[in-house]
Each structure stands twice: as structure tokens, then as C-alpha cells.
Amino acid sequence: MAQRTVLVVLFEGVQSLDVTGPAEVFSGAADPGGDPAYRVSTASLDGAPVRTSSGLTLVPDHSLRALDAAPAPDTLLVPGGLGTRPRRPDLVDWLRVHGPRARRLVSVCTGAILLARAGLLDGRRATTHWAYCDKLARDHPAVRVEPDPIYVRDGSVATSAGVTAGIDLALALVEEDLGRAMALTIARHLVVFLRRPGNQAQFSAQLAAQTASREPLREVQQWITEHPDDDLSVERLAARARLSPRHFARAFQAETGMTPGKYVDRVRVEHARRLLEDTSRGVEEVSRACGYGTPEAMRRAFLKALGTAPAEYRRRFHAPPSTTVLSTSLT
Structure with missing residues (x-):
């Protein structure tokens, strides 16, 4: 079985759990032979380290610009965080060009705002952190915002609510790729529920x-x-x-x-x-x-x-x- 690639986009002010939560899920998956099922890597626009909103520093594996000619990742994951508030035109331009090339385009939390700015959510159903759903709908009327679910799948694009919802979405993607047994193994290791359905409301x-x-x-x-x-x-x-x-x-x-x-x-x-x-x-x-x-x-x-x-x-x-x-x- 060919190893799937997951590329996580980094930027200043990214939410660390939006990055590490899904990365831990994908990194815990193995193919039937016991080899890693996914190769997870990170990249910032220029390849420089980024400081997360909690003060941690993440050192990316690559520069996004250097990957322009590289094969498209199987899954391109865009996390959220306070760092999505600036317009970030260079990053948005990169996503506009390269986002559609990935087999699967995923956002966590306010990463959906970056995808929307790149026009990648136009005409699609999407969600984001509950506190930003109104803003997403107001700023991007072409996006059909669903404020309640913890994640939404619309074709090859998947968007999730805040922070831990990214783990739920990543588990659902692993289950889709490798089956329920593998997703359950990862969930047990991380001591989380196997799968909160995407249609579960963000608020109990x-x-x-x-x-x-x-x-x-x-x-x-x-x-x-x-x-x-x-x-x-x-x-x-x-x-x-x-x-x-x-x-x-x-x-x-x-x-x-x-x-x-x-x-x-x-x-x-x-x-x-x-x-x-x-x-x-x-x-x-x-x-x-x-x-x-x-x-x-x-x-x-x-x-x-x-x-x-x-x-x-x-x-x-x-x-x-x-x-x-x-x-x-x-x-």
C-alpha cells in the first residue's frame, strides 16, 4: 500500500493543537504490514520557524514555495488560530493555486477562513469554530456555513470546528482510508472517542x-x-x-x-x-x-x-x- 502524504501548513500565530492533534492521529496509523500509513510533514511559506499562539515555536520541514514543483500531497491540512486574522495574501495566493491539487483539502478551526479567502469554499458547505461562523458567513456569502456540526464534508473538502474537532475529523479520515479497526486503535492510544459524528453539535x-x-x-x-x-x-x-x-x-x-x-x-x-x-x-x-x-x-x-x-x-x-x-x- 502506497504511503499517503499529509502536508500541514504553518504560519505565525497558528493554534498548536490544530497542528499536533491531527498530526498525532495520522502519525499513529499503520498499513497492514505495520509500516506508517502516512508521511506527515509541515511547511511554512518561506520555511522559517513559526511561533504559535501559545508561544511554542514550530520548525517546519519545508518551504511552501519550494514545494511548488513537487507532487501534490494526498491531504493538505490548513490549521487555524489567531494567526488567521491578518489577511496573509501570499499564503492565500499559494492556497488558491495549490489547494485544488490535493486529493483532500482539510481545515481545522479558523483555517476555514484562509480557505474561504482563497475561494476554495465557494459553493460548498463548511464550518469553523462557533465564535467565527458568523464572520465566515458575513465575509464570504458564497460559502454555505453550518455553525452546528463539529465537522462537515463536502466532496474533497472537509472543514472542522475548533481545536479538538480536528482530531475527530482526522480519525474519520483515517477510518475512511484504513478502516474502523485502525481508527479505533489510534483513538484508544490517544484516549479519545473513536468518532464523534460530524453532525454532532459543537455545544452539548x-x-x-x-x-x-x-x-x-x-x-x-x-x-x-x-x-x-x-x-x-x-x-x-x-x-x-x-x-x-x-x-x-x-x-x-x-x-x-x-x-x-x-x-x-x-x-x-x-x-x-x-x-x-x-x-x-x-x-x-x-x-x-x-x-x-x-x-x-x-x-x-x-x-x-x-x-x-x-x-x-x-x-x-x-x-x-x-x-x-x-x-x-x-x-
Whole structure:
């Protein structure tokens, strides 16, 4: 099996984890004979060392300009970081010419902004770090920005959300190239999940909602997460917080930014998704385990939150990586 090449672009102010996370994934892969499946190299525009946003200095293997006549890499990876804020016309020009030559063009975090400036995302679906999705959409209206998924595949171009999402995307690419067993081996070595699906929202319910400052409300948030199959009515939750239902509902929304009902809905959908993704339990059993009571109730919740039924969600999750990513706004 021919060794695949991965070229990671470096620049001043790059986010170090956007570089090292995917590099560790690709470097951990081996072909059936035990030889490295990928040759990972790095290059800055002029070949000079770059200082990352965290202060680390990375020494590239090559100069991008010196690679003009070299064979195109199998995967060209563009990381993000604070260093994407300057316009960087020379780097953008290089990407505009050489990006389309790679079999696979990948960005991590705000690396998508560099690809967009080079016109490489025009007409495509893409994502980036949640804090920059509005900017990407505003500055590049030809790009179909999807703010929720942790990564998006559109043909030969793949874009991911912030930092650790680059690891998820790299694992998905290894699984596509070498199979699930190899991706699982790497994930175990790095002590990460094998694969968070690209359509998983960048925010879980716990991240999307603010953490309540008062301990009784924090305890209720944790209780909801740990007991999605319990009675999570406002009355029962208020009793746990030792508040009246009216006071509890008002305080919960004031401190978390969402109503108790909406928080419960998010937690239940997320729990149901994990069970559908990671277990073989039937839809009826999953619906009971997540507090829906009936498969029809869970189906309505999925259609409202994800735009698809539970059985279809499971089918798409376990489909080949090239399958179109779902939009997963849980708002």
C-alpha cells in the first residue's frame, strides 16, 4: 500500500493543537504490514520557524514555495488560530493555486477562513469554530456555513470546528482510508472517542447552557443529565431545588439562559443520540431509557431537533463517511 502524504501548513500565530492533534492521529496509523500509513510533514511559506499562539515555536520541514514543483500531497491540512486574522495574501495566493491539487483539502478551526479567502469554499458547505461562523458567513456569502456540526464534508473538502474537532475529523479520515479497526486503535492510544459524528453539535446541552451559580440549580442540572428517564417536570425539579415551581423556572432560565423544559429536551435528545450511535438497543428501548415513554414521542423530538427520525439517524450515523452530514441545530 502506497504511503499517503499529509502536508500541514504553518504560519505565525497558528493554534498548536490544530497542528499536533491531527498530526498525532495520522502519525499513529499503520498499513497492514505495520509500516506508517502516512508521511506527515509541515511547511511554512518561506520555511522559517513559526511561533504559535501559545508561544511554542514550530520548525517546519519545508518551504511552501519550494514545494511548488513537487507532487501534490494526498491531504493538505490548513490549521487555524489567531494567526488567521491578518489577511496573509501570499499564503492565500499559494492556497488558491495549490489547494485544488490535493486529493483532500482539510481545515481545522479558523483555517476555514484562509480557505474561504482563497475561494476554495465557494459553493460548498463548511464550518469553523462557533465564535467565527458568523464572520465566515458575513465575509464570504458564497460559502454555505453550518455553525452546528463539529465537522462537515463536502466532496474533497472537509472543514472542522475548533481545536479538538480536528482530531475527530482526522480519525474519520483515517477510518475512511484504513478502516474502523485502525481508527479505533489510534483513538484508544490517544484516549479519545473513536468518532464523534460530524453532525454532532459543537455545544452539548451542558455547554450551550450556562452553569447555574447557585448550588441547588447546579445540582438539578447534573441530576437531569444523569437521570434523563426520570420525571423531569418543573414541579419535580423545583422540589429537588427546594423552590416553588414558579420561582424555580424563573431562576433556572435567568441563570442558564434556557427554560427547564428546553434543557431537558436537549439532554434527552443527546442521550438518545449516544445510545443510537454506540449501542444496538432498539428504538423502543432507547425511548424508555431517555424518558420519552414511547417511540413516537422520541420520533417527534428527533424530527423537531434534528430533522430526522431516530431509525434514520442511526442509519446515517453508521453509513460510510462520504454520506451527507446532517444539520443538527438544537436551538
